[in-house]
Amino acid sequence: xDAPLQRTIIEPFRIKSVEPLRFTTRxxxxxxxxxxxxxxxxxxxxxxxxxxxxxxGTGAMSAEQWAAMMRGDESxxxxxxxxxxxxxxxxxxxxxxxxxxxxxxxxxxILFTEAVGAGDVxxxxxxxxxxxANIEYQGAEALDLLCAxxxxxxxxxxxxxxxxxxxxxxxxxxxGRERIPLVMVTITNNSGGGQxxxxxxxxxxxxxxxxxxxxxxxxxxxxAENAWFVVEREEGHADRSPREVAEEAFRLADGCTISxxxxxxxxxxxxxxxxxxxxxxxxxxxxxxxxxxxxxxxLAGRDLEALAxxxxxxxxxxxxxxxxxxxxxLAERAWSAGVPTVRPAGGHAVYLDAKxxxxxxxxxxxxxxxxxxxxxxxxxxxGVEIGTLMFGRPTDTGEDDPAANELVRLALPRRVYTQSHxxxxxxxxxxxAARKEQIRGYRIVDQPPALRHFTAVLExxxx
Ligand code: F0G
Numbered sequence: 325x326d327a328p329l330q331r332t333i334i335e336p337f338r339i340k341s342v343e344p345l346r347f348t349t350r351x352x353x354x355x356x357x358x359x360x361x362x363x364x365x366x367x368x369x370x371x372x373x374x375x376x377x378x379x380x381g382t383g384a385m386s387a388e389q390w391a392a393m394m395r396g397d398e399s400x401x402x403x404x405x406x407x408x409x410x411x412x413x414x415x416x417x418x419x420x421x422x423x424x425x426x427x428x429x430x431x432x433x434i435l436f437t438e439a440v441g442a443g444d445v446x447x448x449x450x451x452x453x454x455x456x457a458n459i460e461y462q463g464a465e466a467l468d469l470l471c472a473x474x475x476x477x478x479x480x481x482x483x484x485x486x487x488x489x490x491x492x493x494x495x496x497x498x499x500g501r502e503r504i505p506l507v508m509v510t511i512t513n514n515s516g517g518g519q520x521x522x523x524x525x526x527x528x529x530x531x532x533x534x535x536x537x538x539x540x541x542x543x544x545x546x547x548a549e550n551a552w553f554v555v556e557r558e559e560g561h562a563d564r565s566p567r568e569v570a571e572e573a574f575r576l577a578d579g580c581t582i583s584x585x586x587x588x589x590x591x592x593x594x595x596x597x598x599x600x601x602x603x604x605x606x607x608x609x610x611x612x613x614x615x616x617x618x619x620x621x622x623l624a625g626r627d628l629e630a631l632a633x634x635x636x637x638x639x640x641x642x643x644x645x646x647x648x649x650x651x652x653x654l655a656e657r658a659w660s661a662g663v664p665t666v667r668p669a670g671g672h673a674v675y676l677d678a679k680x681x682x683x684x685x686x687x688x689x690x691x692x693x694x695x696x697x698x699x700x701x702x703x704x705x706x707g708v709e710i711g712t713l714m715f716g717r718p719t720d721t722g723e724d725d726p727a728a729n730e731l732v733r734l735a736l737p738r739r740v741y742t743q744s745h746x747x748x749x750x751x752x753x754x755x756x757a758a759r760k761e762q763i764r765g766y767r768i769v770d771q772p773p774a775l776r777h778f779t780a781v782l783e784x785x786x787x
Contacts, residue, residue, distance in 0.1 A: 333649050333743050336642040340387060346370055353701050361781035362766060364696055364706050373704030374745055376734040379672040380545075381427075381585035381592060383738030385630060389589065392633040396626025401617055405625035405632075412632040417574035419597035421604035423611055424621030424628060428545060428583025429454040431596035433461075434615070435541070435581060438606045439506055440464045445499045448508040448543075449474070449487040450515040455508065455543055455581075467495060471525075474516045477666050477677060477729065482557040484668075485513030485550075486525040492532050501536040510543040511550035511573065518546070518651075518670020520553035523561070523573060530576045539578035539600065545586040547573065549671030552644035567639040579603075586672070589634025589738060593627050643739075647671070650746055651736060657750030661757045672735055676753070678711065679730040682763055687712045687726030689765025689785060695756070696732045697784075698763055703752030707734045713768075714777040762787065 348356070348371060360366035369375060375382070397403035410422040425431040432455050440446060442463030449470050451459065456466040469491040473481035487509055496504060509529055512520045533540045544550075551566040551573065561569060574580060578600065584593035598604045608618045615622040623631075637643070648671055655669035658676060666675040678685075678692035685691035692711035699705045710731040716724035734749065756763075770781040 333646060333653060335742060336646050337739060345373055347373065348704055350701065353704060357697060357700060362697060362784065363780055363782060364700060364708070365778050367706065372706045374741060374749055376705060376707050376736065376749070378708070379586060379735040379737055380583065381590070382740065383589050384740050385589060385634070386637055388637070389630045389633045392629040393626040396624060396629045398625040401619055403619055403625045405628040406619035409628040409632045412635050413595055413597055416571060416635060417580060417597050418571065419574065419579060419599055421598045421601065423596040423604065423607055423618060424623055425594040425596055425611070425615055426622035427585060427592060427594040428581060429458065430615055430622065431581035431594045432458045434607050434610050435596055436462050437610055438603060441505070443503065444505050445495065445503050446506060446508060447492055447495050447504065449485055449510055449521060450513050451508065452510060452514050452543060469495065470513070470516055474513065474519060480667055483522040483525060484519035485511065485516055485521040487521070487529045489525065489528045489532060492529065496532070496536050501538060504538055506539045506541050507533050508541050508543055512546045512553070512671050514545070517666035517675050518672045520550045520671065522558050523554055523569065524558065526573055526576045540576065542574065542577045542580040544574070544580045545583045546671055547582070548587040548638040548644060549648065551639065552648055553671065565639070566641055566644055570639055584631045584634070587638045588631045589638055590627065590631045593623055593631045647738070654734065654746055654750060658753050661754035663753055663757050666731065674734045675710070676732040676734065677730070678732055681757070681760060684761070685763070685765040687716065687730065688723040689767065691765060692730040692732050693782065694763050694765050698756045699732070699752055702756050703748065705749055705752050707732045709777065713780065
């Protein structure tokens with residue numbers, strides 16, 4: 325089908341149900357931020373105008389999803405909603421055993437509890453935070469082996485999420501296959517800027533796994549966005565549908581964990597799918613212990629219905645074209661305001677580079693946090709800091725060990741904001757950029773021992 329003429333980005337849906345936004349004054353936002361201890365996680369959502377904190381669980385459901393929810397079968401065991409969910413996941417992934425979970429990290433915890441032991445090493449292109457934390461919780465090492473282009477923020481390479489396959493082979497040589505119970509690939513690579521993984525790279529990774537007889541597991545939260553990038557960018561796939569590409573990607577793996585709060589179009593939900601029957605049996609037993617019976621896994625029947633329908637809708641080419649184009653458009657708006665971003669734009673988010681934008685703010689004064697706060701104060705836009713506040717460590721000198729990058733992630737909820745909302749966010753970025761020399765850093769007043777970014781209390785430094 326012809327792509328619609330897209331000088332203006334047209335949302336491929338119209339709106340049936342609306343949720344009011346609450347406008348605030350600059351004074352109200354200053355008061356709200358101060359009351360939140362200058363931590364954006366502590367804001368009330370009612371005080372946020374455009375919430376780009378995450379694309380996870382924040383999407384809008386379709387009319388068909390809401391209709392499907394009415395068909396939810398809430399039987400404890402053997403519900404027809406599970407059958408529908410299982411059928412859709414099986415068709416999409418080709419994987420034999422489908423285990424529902426309440427969200428992605430539950431699937432991860434169950435898989436790693438059964439498959440990973442102390443002293444093991446689990447390579448990936450890049451582990452997401454919860455994946456890494458769940459592996460480390462088992463006493464194992466989570467190893468990131470991202471390709472060189474992926475580590476260069478300015479590289480325009482098309483597949484910056486690719487695994488460094490040579491490094492993977494070297495990891496097998498160094499640690500031995502006995503210590504590597506599985507290999508993971510995250511599509512798209514959230515930690516690396518939402519960058520895609522090519523099918524060629526997945527195949528090469530699969531070949532290494534085959535040589536060593538080790539299973540390949542996808543962390544496939546954003547499988548549809550990844551498939552769209554393959555259609556757009558990888559040679560030989562331009563005439564394929566994103567559905568076909570996604571099906572092929574899953575068939576290169578032995579299993580997957582998916583947070584269905586992303587490309588499942590769900591507000592809650594996850595899944596663990598596996599080919600290994602014995603491993604699946606053990607995972608189901610653990611599921612019963614902590615999540616629920618294997619035909620609901622901590623979800624309501626109506627959730628399973630909504631997710632099954634969402635998984636059918638998300639590979640629609642018109643939706644994916646609009647989705648990816650919107651992120652790219654927002655990045656273009658940032659660039660034209662002189663704000664550098666991770667390039668190219670990711671599938672689900674734009675990552676502003678605060679280190680390049682605010683060179684006068686040192687890492688231990690949290691430049692990306694300062695930028696995120698300014699976006700909120702300027703226009704009620706909430707993003708998330710991915711920098712020294714999130715990853716830095718306090719030291720004896722009082723100056724934190726800096727993180728590698730100082731980024732603000734602006735994640736786009738699915739089907740929620742319109743093109744004019746995105747234009748507005750572009751205007752807010754430009755207004756902040758116009759007075760960037762005046763932006764000051766922050767200092768931490770109080771912080772917990774771990775995962776401090778969620779609850780730390782901060783204070784702006786005097787100008
Ligand atoms: N894997 C990836 C790549 C993710 O991005 C996430 C969540 C998870 C696993 C965990 O899934 O939240 O359902 O338990 N990412 C969210 C985010 C939280 O904001 O990027 P979950």
